[in-house]
Amino acid sequence: MTKPPLTILLASPRGFCAGVDRAIGIVDEALRRYGPPVYVRHEIVHNKYVVQQLQAKGAIFVEELDEVPDDAVVVFSAHGVPKAVPAEAKRRELIMADATCPLVSKVHREVERHHAAGHQVVLIGHEGHPEVIGTMGQVPKGSVVLVQDVEEVATLEVEDPERLAYATQTTLSVLDTAGIVTALKERFPAIHGPRSEDICYATTNRQQAVEMIAPNADLTLVLGSPNSSNSQRLVEVALRSGCPRAALVDRAEMLDWSLLDGVTVMALSAGASAPEVLVDDMIVAAQERFDVEVREIKTAEERVVFKLPPMPAARAS
Incomplete structure (x- = not known):
């Protein structure tokens, strides 16, 4: 026929992308250097095929550090983690490797700088996404507020409209994010933005x-x-x-x-x-x-x- x-x-x-290549390379290198098993907190990247391939080599994926035994090797995913996670891994003397994408780390540092300058941070992102959890976890609780769409900007309550900054998750819709940023600037004219675009x-x-x-x-x-x-x-x-x-x-x-x-x-x-x-x-x-x-x-x-x-x-x- x-x-x-x-x-x-x-x-x-x-x-x-470069961040995903790097993250997978870190798990592969950890397996080569230390031998299996290597524990990975959260999926190293969000792809079922990649996770299955690494599992076949000896990677064990967990959601929290309490699932990682003492004296083990742990890798943090490309999405980044709250500061409390590496602190706990250090306290437990785990061997740890951080596969956080450098572009996500850039957002972390931005949020820290804004917090140090006395600004409350508005984070544009998706609630519950590991990257958002990691970014909000770089500074004390309450220092960052999350908005997911233009509608939420209209009802957003902030501590001081004159001392605000914004950052974004790196994997958002470019068009949607532009609309949210415009709404933030219209409602809060004094808001500070990132030095360069956060979306990767x-x-x-x-x-x-x-x-x-x-x-x-x-x-x-x-x-x-x-x-x-x-x-x-x-x-x-x-x-x-x-x-x-x-x-x-x-x-x-x-x-x-x-x-x-x-x-x-x-x-x-x-x-x-x-x-x-x-x-x-x-x-x-x-x-x-x-x-x-x-x-x-x-x-x-x-x-x-x-x-x-x-x-x-x-x-x-």
Whole structure:
């Protein structure tokens, strides 16, 4: 039988960012240096495939430090942690490695500077997200208030409108965040902003790439796990850009292929925590069902690399 035609508009940039590469490299290096098991507090990045690959090598993922035995090696995830977490790990004399993305650490330092200057911080982000929890945990409780949308700005209660600053989660929608920042500045004209944009380069680039290709597609597929904020935002960007349908899927084997019924042009991207192998697998799976033409659309070059930090010394046996 003749396969139906399918044009895949492949977003570029897509997939892993420098912070994710670094975080995974830290777990791999910890496993090489210390041997398994290595404990990782929270998923190192929000991708099921990546987590499963590291588990197969001997990584054990936990939610809290009390799940980590004494004398163990623990790695903190790319999303960052409250200051109380490394303090407790130090108290317990655990061997610890911090895989917090440097761009998240930048936001942490901003929040600390604003707090030291006597400013209450308004954090734009998603309640309960590990990055938000980590950022709010850099300063004493009550020093940071969270807003999630423009509507919350209207009812926001602050200690002193003249002594305010704002920061943002790094994986937000660029457009939504701009709207919230505008609302904050209109209501609190004296508010201080970050020295440079908090939303990370990779989040911005991936959203712009999807914004470019999605209007020309019948369907946009984003490879990424449901708990990945930056992947979820790509789906939203696709729909907002005019694509009639968009979906998030972990990997090809989990896709309901009926989604592609009647589709002749599909936009394809991957969140910043999704490895390129998942993109390759999706294209191969599509080729089994369709006569596929792949057109890669490049909207930006990425050359950012974050070096691995020095690893702590192993204990003498």
